Amino acid sequence: MYKETNIRSIVKGISWRVVATTTTIIIVYLFFGRLDLAIAAGLIETVLKVALYWGHEKIWQKIHWGKKRIEPFNLWFTGLPLSGKTTIADKVYTELEKLHIPIERIDSKDIRELVPNIGYSREDRNRHMLRIAHLIKTLQNNSISTVASFVSPYRESRKAIREMVKNNIVVYVKADIETCKARDYKGVYEKAMNGELQNFSGVNDIYEEPQHAEIIVDTDKMSADEAAQVIISYVKKHYVK
């Protein structure tokens, strides 16, 4: 973040005044051919304009019309492993960044890589969700919106997010489990089916479908780009009007 120093603001203000007043003096001189009067007019104008500009700002500070409050929101992508959450969330994030709103991307993978052994049991997952909710809430305190993608298989953990976070938009990335298995480039479904991976949502642990998702994108019926467009339209309509 850059901040303008006071001295820069003052020098910049003076430099503009010099340009502006000189222009006025030259124009008046060219019109009327009296340099002394042109200078006098220019100087009076300078004094007056500084005062008028101040007054103009004061009046506008009282006018609230045309100011819009940007409320931080949280796009919460939930869905089976390999349903396409990260891909779509990345696209949405890239598009939203272009709107010049402060926004942050949070992905399950990044945090689990950083903190190994978070665990996948119901209790571990729920504690994890509380910490993620805390992270999002802290960002929202600072007007920062979030694009978060987590399997978040349990209704109770998604509920904890909804309760702690403002303007929560649940995006259910729906995909047939067979589609997810077909996309299994990581081999995780295979491992889960062999029993090598425990607590794997959709195989040996439950994925509870969201019942109150604000947005449902069916990746069996639309492309990732189409899904991203649906989500961006929703955000633009409700939050970044």
Place this chain on the structure above:
Amino acid sequence: MYKETNIRSIVKGISWRVVATTTTIIIVYLFFGRLDLAIAAGLIETVLKVALYWGHEKIWQKIHWGKKRIEPFNLWFTGLPLSGKTTIADKVYTELEKLHIPIERIDSKDIRELVPNIGYSREDRNRHMLRIAHLIKTLQNNSISTVASFVSPYRESRKAIREMVKNNIVVYVKADIETCKARDYKGVYEKAMNGELQNFSGVNDIYEEPQHAEIIVDTDKMSADEAAQVIISYVKKHYVK
């Protein structure tokens, strides 16, 4: 966060131009008594000034003098339980907020209340620190500084913070363990000494003193207000010049 809509900016710009041009016309008319020429001069001036203002802004965009970069920093308060970390950190935070820099307060207590059973074993604490480091780093990505207070008894966890976080300022809140015990309004030292609390830093778990603290405040020798002043001076000198 409030954002000015485009239409507000345009209307405000026009309203200022009307005020400014009218002023010019009136002054010129009063000086020279020719309304037609005064209006012509005013209109020419308007067109010229819009162009000049644009040029003036462009030139200033190229001048980097007088811009200062505000780097996000992290004040990391470490010390024995009840050494005074939270009290001093709260005071520092309140003072720093007045400088109008984006800043966030993170306290151990708040997170442990939200996520019970984080645990106090060495492994639990170190994982906890990684998540806190992630939180601070995410805030720093958004130019937000932090005032964090955690017992953080192990060198290795403080090292993890230092490695992940920019501009880390370790504040060692030093207090004699007897002083801490005397302040034991929560009764935690007593419980630890009775064996009711395990892994309690300073009693039945080690507190490894920081060896590279940027600031050491000895609460046996100075008041919380004095300690806060020392820290604020440091921050002002190094980060918010």
